[in-house]
Amino acid sequence: MTIRPALAEIGRLATMPRVKMAHVPTAIEAMDNLRGALFPDGDGPRLLVKRDDNTGIAMGGNKVRQLEFYLGDAVDKGADTVLITSAVQSNFVRTCAAMAARLGLACHVQLEERVPKNDPLYRTNGNVLLDRIAGATLHAYPDGEDEAGADRQLEVLADALRAEGAKPYVIHLSADHPPLGAIGYVLAARELLEQIDEQGLAIDRLFLGSGSAATHTGMLWGLRAFGSDLRVTGVCVRRAADLQGPRVRANLGRLSALLDHDPGITEDDVEVTDVSLAPGYGRLNDGVREAIALAGSKEGLFVDPVYTGKVLAGMISALRAGAMATDETALFLHTGGQPALFAYGDSVLESADA
Ligand SMILES: Cc1ncc(COP(=O)(O)O)c(C=O)c1O
Structure with missing residues (x-):
């Protein structure tokens, strides 16, 4: 088993004020039916989902x-x-x-x-x-x-x-404040690495939503701080990749300052794609509708129209383009958001753009 640094060895991480409410660790599950639906000839990677939609309070989610x-x-x-x-x-x-x-x-x-x-x-x-x-x-x-x-x-x-x-x-909303929320995902990174070690998982690439960038920043920072080079792809849900990349980089710097620790993140570590963003924040497209329908009908897994539907659509798009080999494993971080399904109603099922 890999020896990883303790929380107390990562700058101020262990001393940050916290109210513990999340039900963690969240489960990691296989999405074999989705894999079969996407790659009937067996030519796609293994698919896993980390169920951060089940963090317990308030209907769960990354927040x-x-x-x-x-x-x-x-x-x-x-x-x-x-x-x-x-x-x-x-x-x-x-x-x-x-x-x-x-x-x-x-x-x-x-x-x-x-x-x-x-x-x-x-x-x-x-x-x-x-x-x-x-x-x-x-x-x-x-x-x-x-x-x-x-x-x-x-x-x-x-x-x-x-x-x-x-x-x-x-x-505060704007990115020029200390990214306290990202600390939650530094701990989630540690949790994920423990699960990888304990369950003997081999994960090659993680897909997650990148909006305020707290999740993306915290997860990437935490993975590197705890010694993992797992590839992280942030799927843009809020703004285009040319704006989101700099936001994530700035946030990483602020997190290092806040926690007084430099995990040694490189320029190449920050990866964002906006392949599933159009026509913009909170607006549906056919790839998102397909992702919502596939996750629901193949896995009994509900993804939302604003965030996780876009992330799954972005992941599907990358995998269909051949981004990963059959002997590799992709992990989708399900960050919740399902209450919005009830605010979008059956527009999530139609094929016309909303
Ligand atoms: C369900 C869900 N997933 C992903 C995100 C994006 O996370 P972040 O804002 O940490 O980038 C959000 C943001 O509101 C969200 O509500």
């Missing part, structure tokens, strides 16, 4: 691991209220609302107009419904691209709450 560190910091700083901003159908927001409720913290969420979708399902169902059930206070923000502006507006809300006697904690 649970990330919020353990934001909310840990909030509790450490004595906050009684958290503020967060993201898209209308954000999983980050829904997960924050639920985890804050569990911690007895008030939660204010700001929902941004990132997707040109006005139908009632999108506006009220899925994650929006869950935000409200979790008791969050909802605010609207008219822009979907202005990260700094959305953060500034959160600060305005925080000032107003402070004036009323609350102790607010702001979870």
